[in-house]
Amino acid sequence: MRILEVKNLSIQFGGLRAVDDFNLSLGKDELVAIIGPNGAGKTTIFNMLTGIYRPTSGSIELEGESLVGLKPYQFAQRGISRTFQNIRLFSNASVIDNVKMAATMHSKDNLVSSLLRTRTMVKHERELDEKVMSLLEPLNLADKADLLAKNLPYGDQRRLELARALMTDPKILLLDEPVAGMITTEIEEMAELVVRIRKDFELSIILIEHHMNFVMPIADRVKVIDFGKTISEGTPDVVQKDPKVIEAYLGGGYQNANA
Amino acid sequence: MKTTNAKTMHPLLRKFGPLLGCIVFYVVIMLLRKADIINGYYMQVMLFAGVNVLMTASLNLVNGFTGQFCIGHAGFMSLGAYGAAVITTMVFKSNSIPEAAQIPVFLLGLLCGGIVAAIVGALIGIPSLKLKGDYLAIVTLAFGEIVRALLRLIQPIGGARGMIGIPNYANFFWIMLFVVLTLWLLRNLIYSSYGRAFIAIRDNEIAADAMGINTTKYKIMSFCIAAFIAGVAGGLYAHVLSFIQPDSFGFVKSADYLVYLYAGGSGSLTGSVVGAVLLTILPEVLRFLATWRLVLYAIILIAVMLYRSEGLIGGKEVPFLRIKRSSLYEQPLFGRKKNGLSEE
Ligand SMILES: Nc1ncnc2c1ncn2[C@@H]1O[C@H](COP(=O)(O)OP(=O)(O)OP(=O)(O)O)[C@@H](O)[C@H]1O
Ligand SMILES: [Mg+2]
Numbered sequence: 001m002r003i004l005e006v007k008n009l010s011i012q013f014g015g016l017r018a019v020d021d022f023n024l025s026l027g028k029d030e031l032v033a034i035i036g037p038n039g040a041g042k043t044t045i046f047n048m049l050t051g052i053y054r055p056t057s058g059s060i061e062l063e064g065e066s067l068v069g070l071k072p073y074q075f076a077q078r079g080i081s082r083t084f085q086n087i088r089l090f091s092n093a094s095v096i097d098n099v100k101m102a103a104t105m106h107s108k109d110n111l112v113s114s115l116l117r118t119r120t121m122v123k124h125e126r127e128l129d130e131k132v133m134s135l136l137e138p139l140n141l142a143d144k145a146d147l148l149a150k151n152l153p154y155g156d157q158r159r160l161e162l163a164r165a166l167m168t169d170p171k172i173l174l175l176d177e178p179v180a181g182m183i184t185t186e187i188e189e190m191a192e193l194v195v196r197i198r199k200d201f202e203l204s205i206i207l208i209e210h211h212m213n214f215v216m217p218i219a220d221r222v223k224v225i226d227f228g229k230t231i232s233e234g235t236p237d238v239v240q241k242d243p244k245v246i247e248a249y250l251g252g253g254y255q256n257a258n259a
Numbered sequence: 260m261k262t263t264n265a266k267t268m269h270p271l272l273r274k275f276g277p278l279l280g281c282i283v284f285y286v287v288i289m290l291l292r293k294a295d296i297i298n299g300y301y302m303q304v305m306l307f308a309g310v311n312v313l314m315t316a317s318l319n320l321v322n323g324f325t326g327q328f329c330i331g332h333a334g335f336m337s338l339g340a341y342g343a344a345v346i347t348t349m350v351f352k353s354n355s356i357p358e359a360a361q362i363p364v365f366l367l368g369l370l371c372g373g374i375v376a377a378i379v380g381a382l383i384g385i386p387s388l389k390l391k392g393d394y395l396a397i398v399t400l401a402f403g404e405i406v407r408a409l410l411r412l413i414q415p416i417g418g419a420r421g422m423i424g425i426p427n428y429a430n431f432f433w434i435m436l437f438v439v440l441t442l443w444l445l446r447n448l449i450y451s452s453y454g455r456a457f458i459a460i461r462d463n464e465i466a467a468d469a470m471g472i473n474t475t476k477y478k479i480m481s482f483c484i485a486a487f488i489a490g491v492a493g494g495l496y497a498h499v500l501s502f503i504q505p506d507s508f509g510f511v512k513s514a515d516y517l518v519y520l521y522a523g524g525s526g527s528l529t530g531s532v533v534g535a536v537l538l539t540i541l542p543e544v545l546r547f548l549a550t551w552r553l554v555l556y557a558i559i560l561i562a563v564m565l566y567r568s569e570g571l572i573g574g575k576e577v578p579f580l581r582i583k584r585s586s587l588y589e590q591p592l593f594g595r596k597k598n599g600l601s602e603e
Contacts, residue, residue: 073471082469111480117447121451
């Protein structure tokens with residue numbers, strides 16, 4: 001069974017049709033990449049898949065349940081989590097608190113037990129703390145747990161966003177340009193990390209990225225968007241050779257342009 | 260310095276030190292009062308300082324921790340003041356309350372004052388916090404003035420002249436009890452999933468939403484809790500002064516609390532205590548300067564904001580008002596309950 005079915009998703013901003021008839025049928029554990037030039041509408045697709053924008057038309061179904069019209073937090077509670085292209089951390093909170101904040105919806109403590117800080121509440125807090133630390137460990141963030149998020153170097157901030165998204169316990173993870181602004185070695189690390197997360201957490205992933213050499217080896221399928229329209233899709237090999245893609249996006253050989 | 264102390268301190272001392280400190284502080288103040296070193300006037304200033312700590316700390320929950328902007332906090336204070344005073348003075352006729360029933364009636368009054376403020380908080384918070392943006396500021400500004408105008412019109416509670424003859428139940432003991440209790444509860448709240456949700460909303464509302472936090476619900480919750488505390492503080496205020504009138508809770512009062520909050524340091528409970536206490540006492544200390552005192556007060560404030568724009572305390576907390584992560588892993592002090600933490 002497909003976990004996510006997106007049909008004819010479109011959104012209109014004034015005269016601009018930023019996304020036009022986007023379709024996606026995402027399988028369980030599948031990794032689909034969305035590529036396309038700047039302003040193509042990739043982030044807008046994510047914003048619709050997380051409830052930040054309400055599509056003008058089209059449907060989003062997660063395991064058979066329609067999500068259109070729900071609030072962003074409800075998308076997250078049903079299992080769609082994301083990272084942001086322009087990092088959006090809780091900058092004045094510590095690294096560990098950033099991740100704990102993403103567990104708010106799973107909290108078992110009510111207002112009274114929190115106000116009184118009961119034994120059970122402390123026990124839950126400790127369990128959460130241990131869980132978050134075990135998540136930070138493989139991301140190389142454990143020894144920075146008590147630093148403020150805003151004081152982290154850029155690469156750490158990207159990985160923290162990933163940890164935070166995982167903490168919501170998602171079924172589908174949306175990664176918006178996870179290696180933007182990273183150097184080559186960091187990009188390779190991130191590719192390994194995404195592959196490992198996908199396996200360990202049994203996640204379906206949708207990934208937006210400009211770096212071809214990042215996307216191509218890890219994606220099962222690629223969708224190419226230009227001016228809001230899907231112009232090509234298929235396995236990485238097929239898409240790379242599609243003349244429409246080369247013309248619209250790759251401009252005569254991505255390897256030279258993005259190596 | 261303080262943090263290293265807290266680390267090496269005996270857990271027993273660290274847990275009960277603050278409580279012990281409070282008791283010692285209380286006893287010392289009472290002795291000084293007995294010896295008349297603290298006269299009645301100084302005492303009243305201290306009581307107002309306590310009320311102002313409650314007001315500032317609750318405002319901090321909304322403005323400092325949840326990142327919303329309430330600028331009519333005195334409105335909730337007036338609702339609580341009138342609510343409590345109506346209970347103790349009109350429903351129960353203060354001079355005919357038997358001695359033994361005075362305290363329960365007083366506490367009932369405070370509770371009612373808090374509840375009235377919280378309900379009104381929900382009524383204005385729900386519509387304005389559902390919207391994104393700074394609607395809360397405008398709505399609370401209007402709310403403060405509307406409450407004042409309405410209270411002036413209601414004759415049975417004295418209209419514009421106000422209410423007199425409110426019993427002065429709120430002595431140093433009660434004020435201090437409520438301050439300590441409130442700070443303890445607020446600290447617990449901030450170091451819980453609720454507090455983290457508030458801070459997440461403050462730091463990045465879009466991300467908080469995307470991480471499954473029902474931002475509207477938590478904003479309303481924070482706002483109503485703050486309104487409740489402000490209501491209780493208003494009730495205490497009424498029972499310190501014995502006299503309240505609508506015009507004491509105008510915009511100027513709300514602005515005072517904003518000044519206490521930002522001068523002390525928003526987002527820090529310690530800052531609220533320091534800001535409220537210092538700035539309540541400062542004008543009294545400067546009283547010998549007669550009319551010049553307000554000028555100097557303003558200059559001091561400007562200096563603080565220029566040289567410490569994050570407030571006097573700026574994001575720090577004294578050990579009692581913060582909870583370190585490591586304390587989650589401590590064994591309980593008393594082994595009587597063998598479930599919970601002492602397992603494994
Ligand atoms: N809220 C909005 N109102 C109006 N126009 C918008 C809005 N959001 C996005 N757009 C427009 O929609 C188009 C697609 O933007 P989008 O951010 O999705 O591009 P993108 O593919 O993510 O590009 P990039 O690679 O630069 O991140 C752009 O022309 C953008 O200006
Ligand atoms: Mg984008």
